Amino acid sequence: MKKHIVLLPGDGIGQEVITSAQEVLNAVAEEFDHSFTFDTKDIGGSAVDLHGTPLPQDTVDACKNADAVLLGAVGGPKWDQLPSHLRPEKGLLGIRKELDLFANLRPIKGFPKLLHASPLKEHVVKGSDLLIVRELTGGLYFGTPSERRDNGHSVVDTLAYTRTEIERIVDKAFQCAQLRRKQLTSVDKANVLESSKLWREIVDEKSSQYPDVTVEHQLVDSAAMKLITNPTAFDVIVTENMFGDILSDEASVLTGSLGMLPSASLRSDNFGLYEPVHGSAPDIAGLGLANPLAMILSAALMLRYSFQLEDEAKLIEDAVQSVLDDGYHTSDLQLEGGQKLGTKEMTVQIVEYIKSQS
Numbered sequence: 067m068k069k070h071i072v073l074l075p076g077d078g079i080g081q082e083v084i085t086s087a088q089e090v091l092n093a094v095a096e097e098f099d100h101s102f103t104f105d106t107k108d109i110g111g112s113a114v115d116l117h118g119t120p121l122p123q124d125t126v127d128a129c130k131n132a133d134a135v136l137l138g139a140v141g142g143p144k145w146d147q148l149p150s151h152l153r154p155e156k157g158l159l160g161i162r163k164e165l166d167l168f169a170n171l172r173p174i175k176g177f178p179k180l181l182h183a184s185p186l187k188e189h190v191v192k193g194s195d196l197l198i199v200r201e202l203t204g205g206l207y208f209g210t211p212s213e214r215r216d217n218g219h220s221v222v223d224t225l226a227y228t229r230t231e232i233e234r235i236v237d238k239a240f241q242c243a244q245l246r247r248k249q250l251t252s253v254d255k256a257n258v259l260e261s262s263k264l265w266r267e268i269v270d271e272k273s274s275q276y277p278d279v280t281v282e283h284q285l286v287d288s289a290a291m292k293l294i295t296n297p298t299a300f301d302v303i304v305t306e307n308m309f310g311d312i313l314s315d316e317a318s319v320l321t322g323s324l325g326m327l328p329s330a331s332l333r334s335d336n337f338g339l340y341e342p343v344h345g346s347a348p349d350i351a352g353l354g355l356a357n358p359l360a361m362i363l364s365a366a367l368m369l370r371y372s373f374q375l376e377d378e379a380k381l382i383e384d385a386v387q388s389v390l391d392d393g394y395h396t397s398d399l400q401l402e403g404g405q406k407l408g409t410k411e412m413t414v415q416i417v418e419y420i421k422s423q424s
């Protein structure tokens with residue numbers, strides 16, 4: 067398979083971990099006889115320094131012509147004082163919008179070696195492996211009107227969705243469930259919100275198209291509770307923008323480390339942008355200490371969701387699990403014993419595992 071991938075390293079440790087992902091993808095290409103070509107483009111603070119804008123047109127064009135995009139992270143204290151149109155995160159929001167990405171996927175998996183690092187009890191997080199599918203372009207964050215009224219004595223925000231917007235995210239979630247344990251939990255507030263009632267209707271309508279997937283509905287407040295008391299009860303969760311924002315941050319504590327969390331942002335044709343959940347980590351940037359696993363796991367998601375290369379994706383995920391099981395870790399993971407590695411050494415371990423499997 068031939069694929070062209072645009073790399074957007076961005077700022078801080080983004081630059082370091084993107085190299086790791088590229089090396090891992092090269093190893094996978096070699097093992098499976100694929101051809102992955104790469105183009106590196108600027109985004110975020112480093113793009114401001116070089117081009118005077120956090121999102122150069124050249125970057126947008128390259129992404130639109132690629133098969134998928136990998137992004138490191140943007141931002142850092144160097145650019146904190148810039149006016150809002152030049153802020154690094156404008157680059158990130160801009161590229162997501164330009165590419166029309168509406169489905170945000172956040173898989174959360176409790177790796178056996180890292181269970182003790184979770185603030186939750188080990189027996190609770192053990193075996194948790196879930197995927198949150200969050201609607202990214204509608205809902206409360208984008209509805210109009212959103213304004214102060216009556217000289218500041220009242221205020222309004224709007225939670226608006228079209229049927230089409232709900233249908234496309236629900237379809238995406240059903241398709242994700244089909245690739246996993248075939249269990250979909252739709253999270254809403256249908257006892258109160260009209261938007262949630264339509265959401266629920268659409269999920270029920272759609273379920274007949276995916277007879278192999280089991281569907282349940284949960285109210286967001288009890289889902290929030292269940293997520294930390296019984297996380298293994300979930301496979302795929304689909305929900306609107308704000309609920310998804312909150313639940314995905316809540317669920318991220320299951321794994322115990324930001325350095326382990328990948329994400330994907332997709333549109334209907336499966337084109338996607340893949341990035342770690344963490345930021346540019348200015349405190350450790352340039353030191354070669356960054357944990358590359360979230361970025362590497364994001365590359366695995368790209369293989370699965372954009373290229374339908376399930377075996378290849380699984381091999382990367384197995385490599386991560388196996389390397390951790392062998393006691394290797396990075397400084398952020400707080401593992402006792404074993405061997406602490408830097409970014410490059412951890413990447414080598416993953417690549418070695420991939421090569422050893424042929």
Ligand code: NAI
Nearest residue numbers: 139140141142324325344345346347348349350356357398
């Ligand atoms: P952060 O995720 O960059 O760092 C939080 C803490 O986790 C730091 O102590 C950092 O060293 C550590 N950390 C994060 N990723 C790590 C990794 N892969 N390996 C080892 N340690 C890791 O969040 P923070 O400090 O709030 O933000 C720093 C900058 O990143 C800010 O400019 C912020 O705007 C930006 N940011 C960018 C995001 C993006 O590009 N998607 C997301 C979040 C923050």
Ligand code: MG
Nearest residue numbers: 311312314315
């Ligand atoms: Mg958030």
